[in-house]
Amino acid sequence: MALLQVSGVTKTYGPLKALDGVDLEVEAGSFHGLIGPNGSGKSTLLKAIAGAHFPTTGRILFDGGDITTMPPYQRARRGLSLKFQITSVLTELSVYDNVLLALQATEGYGALFRSRSRARLDGEVMAALERFRLAGRADDLAGELSHGEQQWLEIAMALAPRPKLLLLDEPTGGMSPEERRVTGELLAPIRRHCALVIVEHDLDFIKNICDRLTMLDQGRVLGTGSVAEIEGDARVQEIYTRRV
Ligand SMILES: Nc1ncnc2c1ncn2[C@@H]1O[C@H](COP(=O)(O)OP(=O)(O)OP(=O)(O)O)[C@@H](O)[C@H]1O
Numbered sequence: 001m002a003l004l005q006v007s008g009v010t011k012t013y014g015p016l017k018a019l020d021g022v023d024l025e026v027e028a029g030s031f032h033g034l035i036g037p038n039g040s041g042k043s044t045l046l047k048a049i050a051g052a053h054f055p056t057t058g059r060i061l062f063d064g065g066d067i068t069t070m071p072p073y074q075r076a077r078r079g080l081s082l083k084f085q086i087t088s089v090l091t092e093l094s095v096y097d098n099v100l101l102a103l104q105a106t107e108g109y110g111a112l113f114r115s116r117s118r119a120r121l122d123g124e125v126m127a128a129l130e131r132f133r134l135a136g137r138a139d140d141l142a143g144e145l146s147h148g149e150q151q152w153l154e155i156a157m158a159l160a161p162r163p164k165l166l167l168l169d170e171p172t173g174g175m176s177p178e179e180r181r182v183t184g185e186l187l188a189p190i191r192r193h194c195a196l197v198i199v200e201h202d203l204d205f206i207k208n209i210c211d212r213l214t215m216l217d218q219g220r221v222l223g224t225g226s227v228a229e230i231e232g233d234a235r236v237q238e239i240y241t242r243r244v
Contacts, residue, residue: 001064003028003195004049004165009058011044011219018044019055020219026212028164031187031196033206035230036216037239042199045216046167049197050082051075063164081163083154083171091143095134095153098142099125102157124160132156132186148179152186159190166190168198172205184209203240207231215239 006024010017019041026032034042048055049062051072060068067075089098103121129135132152137145142153151171158166172180180202187196187209200206206213213230215222223233230236 001061002026003030003063004197005059005061006045006049007059007061009045009048009055009060011041011048011053012056017219019048022058022216022219022221024214024221024224026165026195026197028195029191029193030212031191031198031210033210033213034197034199034216035203035206035213036222039218040216041219042216043169044219046082046169046197046199050080050167076161076163079162079164080167081158081161081165082167083158083169089142089145089150089153089157091141093142094138095129095140095142095145096125096138098153099128099157099160103160128156128160131159131189133182148175148182151175151179152183155183155186159194163194165195165197168196168200170200171198172200172202180205 002025004024004026006022009019009022011019022041022045024045034045036042047053049060051067051070054069059066062075062080063078065078067078090101093101100121103124126135126138129138132155134149134153134156137149142150145153155168155171172183175183184205190196198206198210207227210227212225213227214224215230215236217239222235222239223230
């Protein structure tokens with residue numbers, strides 16, 4: 001069974017169907033990109049998976065359990081983690097404390113005091129920072145980091161609790177081409193232990209890092225397949241030449 005299974009998900013806002021019978025399957029360890037024109041429903045789908053809002057109809061299964069109407073904090077404890085487009089690092093805290101807080105928030109303070117030593121958490125914080133080339137900035141204020149570094153810090157925070165699935169909404173927004181390239185490099189090794197669902201407007205970036213793509217158009221799935229299959233799909237090409 002797939003790690004994530006979205007079945008027949010619809011989301012309506014008044015008369016508007018932002019999602020219309022969407023099916024999506026993501027296997028463990030797979031990187032899955034959501035593409036499509038503006039307003040096609042990519043962010044709405046990501047939010048439904050994250051629990052930021054609930055579908056009007058349909059079901060979402062994650063790691064064998066039904067999470068359709070589960071609150072976000074419970075999804076996080078089951079292994080679902082997310083980073084949205086808007087940066088949410090605490091700029092007045094150190095880089096180190098941002099990651100520490102992310103770990104503590106997922107575990108719950110009770111669990112932290114019962115079973116986890118400060119030394120063990122310290123190891124996890126530093127490992128998370130090292131993976132994202134931020135270990136040397138641990139004591140700096142997060143607000144002193146560049147925009148790209150703040151995005152990496154947020155991804156490091158999202159990955160620190162070792163989720164099974166990471167959701168990323170436009171992580172390379174506002175980054176330089178070099179920062180985008182590095183972001184791809186930093187994300188590649190996580191597939192050993194974590195799957196990814198990513199919304200990203202930079203098609204070259206998403207094609208380079210994803211195994212599979214789902215193309216949305218007007219709230220419906222137009223096609224799902226390998227990058228080569230989706231690139232070769234005439235309907236996908238038509239939409240991108242016409243509207244994107
Ligand atoms: N909270 C909301 N209330 C009303 N309509 C909404 C709301 N959120 C999204 N929509 C509408 O749902 C549709 C899908 O929006 P969504 O943001 O999911 O598209 P998207 O593919 O992520 O677009 P973009 O690429 O521009 O970010 C759009 O028509 C949008 O205006």
